Amino acid sequence: HDYTKDDIRQMVKDEDVKFLRLMFTDLFGTIKNVEVPITQLEKLLDNKLMFDGSSIEGFVRIEESDMYLYPDLSTWMIFPWSSERGKIARVICEVYTPDGKPFEGDPRNNLIRVLGDMKKAGFTSFNIGPEPEFFLFKMNDKGEPTLHLNDKGSYFDMAPMDLGENCRREIVLTLEEMGFDVEAAHHEVAPGQHEIDFKYADALAAADNIQTFKLVVKTIARKYGLYATFMPKPLSGINGSGMHLNMSLFTDKGNAFFDESGELKLSKDAYYFLGGLLKHARAFTAVCNPIVNSYKRLVPGYEAPVYVAWSGSNRSPLIRIPNARGNSTRLEVRSVDPTANPYLAIASVLEAGLDGLKNKIEPEDSVDRNIYRMDAEERQESHIKNLPDTLHNALKDLAADEVMKGALGPKLYQSFIEAKNLEYDSYRTQVSGWERDQYLEKY
Ligand code: ADP
Ligand code: MG
Ligand code: MG
Ligand code: MG
Ligand code: MG
Numbered sequence: 140h141d142y143t144k145d146d147i148r149q150m151v152k153d154e155d156v157k158f159l160r161l162m163f164t165d166l167f168g169t170i171k172n173v174e175v176p177i178t179q180l181e182k183l184l185d186n187k188l189m190f191d192g193s194s195i196e197g198f199v200r201i202e203e204s205d206m207y208l209y210p211d212l213s214t215w216m217i218f219p220w221s222s223e224r225g226k227i228a229r230v231i232c233e234v235y236t237p238d239g240k241p242f243e244g245d246p247r248n249n250l251i252r253v254l255g256d257m258k259k260a261g262f263t264s265f266n267i268g269p270e271p272e273f274f275l276f277k278m279n280d281k282g283e284p285t286l287h288l289n290d291k292g293s294y295f296d297m298a299p300m301d302l303g304e305n306c307r308r309e310i311v312l313t314l315e316e317m318g319f320d321v322e323a324a325h326h327e328v329a330p331g332q333h334e335i336d337f338k339y340a341d342a343l344a345a346a347d348n349i350q351t352f353k354l355v356v357k358t359i360a361r362k363y364g365l366y367a368t369f370m371p372k373p374l375s376g377i378n379g380s381g382m383h384l385n386m387s388l389f390t391d392k393g394n395a396f397f398d399e400s401g402e403l404k405l406s407k408d409a410y411y412f413l414g415g416l417l418k419h420a421r422a423f424t425a426v427c428n429p430i431v432n433s434y435k436r437l438v439p440g441y442e443a444p445v446y447v448a449w450s451g452s453n454r455s456p457l458i459r460i461p462n463a464r465g466n467s468t469r470l471e472v473r474s475v476d477p478t479a480n481p482y483l484a485i486a487s488v489l490e491a492g493l494d495g496l497k498n499k500i501e502p503e504d505s506v507d508r509n510i511y512r513m514d515a516e517e518r519q520e521s522h523i524k525n526l527p528d529t530l531h532n533a534l535k536d537l538a539a540d541e542v543m544k545g546a547l548g549p550k551l552y553q554s555f556i557e558a559k560n561l562e563y564d565s566y567r568t569q570v571s572g573w574e575r576d577q578y579l580e581k582y
Contacts, residue, residue, distance in 0.1 A: 140318075142212045144184045150228075151177060154217055157225025159183060161208050161232050162350070164246055165195050166554060168429070168480030170350050173208065174227075183210055183230075192234065192242075206242060208232035214347055219316045220358060231347050243550045246482035247346070253486040253546060254342060257388075257493060262395060265489050268339030268385035268469070269349055271477045273356060274331045274373055275303045275365045284366035286374065288331030306363040307333050313355050319348065328442065329377040339385060339469075342489065346481035349382075353477070369477035371428070372435035379436030379443060382477040384488065385461070387469040388412065397468035403451050404464050413449060413470060414502040415495020416458060416488060420447045420474070422540035423487040424526055425533035425559060426547070427475040431566045434529050436476060439511050444473050447524040448506040455510055457526065474526060483547060483555070490546030530563045 142150075150156070159180065161173040173190050175183070182188050192206035214231035234245035241248040257265055275289040289303045303326070311324050320338035327334050335356075340348060353369060360367035372379035388395040388408070396409035428437060436443050442455070449458035449470075459471045475484055494500070503522050510523060527533035534556055537543055544552045 140213055140215070142215050144212070147184065147212060147215055148180070150215070150217065151180060154226050154228075156217060156228045158227045160218075160227055160229040161188070161190075161210070162229055163208070163232050163234055164350055164480060164482060166244070166246065166480065166483075166551065166558060168246075168478065168483075170354060171195060172229075183208070186210075186235070205237050207235040207237065209235050213344075216317055216351075219313055231350075243548050244554065246480055246486075246551065247343070249548050249551055250343060250346060250482040250486045252548065253489055257489060260493055260496065261390060262388045263391055264389045265342040265485070266339045266387045266389060266469075267342050267345035267485055268336070269345060269481070270334055270336050270381070270383040270385070271349065271352060271369070272327055272332060272334045272380035272382065273367050273369050273477065274329070274380060275306065275333065275360055275367055276331065276373075278361075278364050278366050282361075284368065288374075289365055290326075290331055303331065303333060303365070306360055306365055307335070309362070310356055310359045311335060313359055314352065317351065317355065319352070327378065327380075329374075329379075332378065332380065339387075342485045346485055349477075349481040371430070371433045371476040371478060375435065378441045380477060381436065381443060381473065382475050382479065384472045384475050384484070385469045386472065386488065386492075387467075388492070394466045394468050396470070397464055397466070403460065405460065405468065408496060409468070409470070410502055411495040411499055412492035413458060413495065414500030415492045415498075416470065416472065417447055417449065417502050418500055419487075419491035419494065419540060419542055420457060421524065421527055421533070421536040422543045423484075423491055423537075423546075424474060425530065425537040426487045426543070426555070427472070427479045427484045428533065429480065429530075429559065430478050431530050431563060433476050433478060434527070434533070437474065437526055437528070445526055446506075446510050446518065447526060448510060448521075449502060450505050450507050452507050453509065456506060483551070487543055487546040490542055494542045530559060531567075534559055534563065 157177055159175050163171050165171055186207060186209045188208050190206055190208060191204050193204035210230040210232050217226050217228045233248055234242040236242050276284045277287040277289055279285050307324055311321050314321055322336045322338055324335040356367045369380060396406055398406035437445055439445050444457040448456040450456045451460045457474055461469060461471055472488055506521060527536055538556055
């Protein structure tokens, strides 16, 4: 929506909004809220609302303590679940420095910057259709999540097997009330696992939508006594949760990936973009799969990709070209999981694709057989590399890739790598139950 300041003032009056929730996203993809009473509305609309950034992850330096929130009025919405004390509206903000410059440590500002580069390269929009998956766990009587799954259903199962169905239906209805165009919602392969797909949008709106989506899912699940988690692999032995990203580039003439006369009806640009994605795939993995647990999902046997390859027919590789053509022509990157900061993840795949376009990077041949049935030698003959197998290795690839440095900008790039290395170190120095089970009595 293209709301004006007056539209906002009118909605505040009509709906009796009492609180404003100002949202932005930190380095780790966590939504940050600053809640202010409605008396601050005029200040907000004038870009004069300040907050202390020094306590926010990735906003570390003391000089960064005074920050301004500039509201993006198009993201204004009133929460359907507002409290008894009056309605709450939220607006997503850009973080600005006191001298009026976009703060480069703000992941959303960074995506806006990369989208600007895309426009200079002649494109009008980068469309993203995400497929986020999540688990619903039961909560105990203290309101804490347990590891008890909410049902024993599986792919496309219907009630009464699927007890999460009512909860999922309310999530969908709430999303629709909030303006989402939900295309599909279904039970996933694993018990307790669900997927909700909403219509693709321009990259910035899509990233905002992903953040709002997670908030809605968690909020509604609680109403049902359930805990929704986007942790990629909460339980070993069953499928993990991913967030496939479907993507396409548009010019003012339409979908730039479609060419009626091209090979597989794909344009030259589609192949170059694909070439860039494949070239930088190992490097963007740390951004798209940013936590230790992400790598427990990227293992063979659970429908998650493990190898850097693409296919026009097969569902197992990292990048799939779905059958749809015309304006729906798209590439689907299947490694991404929902713990990724969507602003950073989308910036990194876009920059990788733009590098492919700029340098005319030809992709390797497609792999249309089941890669999981090939042995290491066959994979080598077909030039198929592995995705990084740990956060540690993924960070090494990220740290060695100049294009990814450009995708995140030097500041976010450096703070991301530093913070994630610390996270990995903290994990590495723990002794796990698995180790004690294996070794304590054996040695
Ligand atoms: P899958 O077959 O992988 O399960 P889904 O049907 O669940 O795929 O999701 C497809 C996603 O792709 C939806 O979010 C849809 O809006 C999106 N999509 C459709 N056309 C485009 C496009 N041109 N660019 C980007 N995303 C698109
Ligand atoms: Mg899907
Ligand atoms: Mg589908
Ligand atoms: Mg799925
Ligand atoms: Mg998919």
